[in-house]
Amino acid sequence: MTTTRTRFAVPQRILHWLMAICILSMLFIGVGMVSTITTKYLTLVQIHKPLGIAILVLALIRLALRLYYGAPALPADLPTPMKLAAELSQYIFYALMIAMPLIGWAMLSAAEYPVVLFGSVHLPSILPVSPSLHTLLWHAHYYLAFAFFGLILMHVSAILFHKLVRNDGVFEAMASVSTDDQPERPTH
């Protein structure tokens, strides 16, 4: 892959920020909706399902882009544990972005709910009706959602650490708005 690249490709950066907004919204919508009985409940549920499916589609596109463009190399002087953490967290993020919507969809299928996206548009059921599968998936959706939020907080801390403490260009790899790739990393 293009290891000389110091930034993610423009489509990758656009997708990253778009999905960051969507996923954070989903986490807040999720915990908000299950804690209220007001009419907000219905509004939030009606956003949660189509937005979650949209994230599934975007995550698959993003995975394809990642396989195509690759990712800029991490700074050579980054301590090994941090490098490992950075790489591992990327795998977990991709797994969660794809698994969470699938679990949501499967959980509704196992509970015999129609998976309505909007109006008369609904998705097919992907699992047979089963209380035990529903329970398993419901617990998975719940615990993985909190793991997801925890991981995002760690990710934000790490990236701010790169920027504010190390200032090593990792932040700019995704945050930069410029469309050209720098030929070289600033100081290494």
Next chain:
Amino acid sequence: MAQSSASPKDFRLWPFVVIAAVVGIAAICFAYTAGWLSPNRLTPKKLVAGLAPPGGPALGHRRNHSKGICFTGTFEANGEGSALSKAPVFVRGQYPIVGRFNLGTPNPNAEDAMVRTRGLGILITTPDGQEWRSAMINAPIFPVSNPQAFYDLLTASASKDPNAMKNFIGANPGFLTFLPWAKSDQWTESYAEEPYNSLNSFLFVDESGTKHPVRWSLIPAAQPVSISPAELGKRGPDYLEQEITQRVAAGPQHWKLMVTVANPGDPTADPNKAWPADRRTIDVGTMTVQQIEPERDGPCRDINYDPTVLPAGITTSDDPFPAARSAAYSRSYNSRTAEEADYPRTATGAKQ
């Protein structure tokens, strides 16, 4: 910005303060949204817990309307409903129903004669896969005007404070209009002789996009035979389920689905207020109950009769109940399906 790699030696505190602040604020916003910082928020969890009898809920069973029996049948639309709603379920034709007759009690072993409220859940599916779910009761109006008042009613009736009910009625005088029906001893002797009312208002959306606020009722073809609860008690604790099983085995039972359209200004947001009797009412078709099956392993068991599962052409209105019910039914469903083992599907080895 000048790019210079910081050496690990010149330690600065402020970046870590910034990081802690960002993470801390995000976590607090999340906790607030989840309701963890708002102990007074009426959550689905609280509302459903409020329904439980003193000994706790009956595990594996619905948290309300717990005693019930499944049925299958059809809805035969006559086409009249299409003037009000574009939902395919109103297009002339016959569509399958999975339903459930039930008693309005959190106790699945309650005696029939102890429970005034009888209910009906239906799920109608059209060939395009759209569903219409509805859970209705035989009462002409709902005891309270909004979900918070329903929670207050549950709390007051469970309270040991002798003034609790009096205070509740003081704050919710509409409850008094429910009492004549609740206290009447003119019950019927069969699930087949009851009307079932949506009570909540919904909007029917027609082809042109015009919205019509409506309520609906299933009106029985069977002649009601009045019976007092005392007489019903003598027929045994589970008479209603035995009776409906025999009756349907002898011949299918029918109800007309009557849709009532509100006039401007009618109280659509308050199921405690009946609409005037002269409102336009349209017969949109017939429900036929063809077969009864026990709930334990019947087709209605794992269905949530969530009243907000609606086809395109029917939506919720300004009535606050359907949202609250949807949130509460989901909570109840999640609990009872996780407790499957406490309500075995075969009667042998039943723990109850």
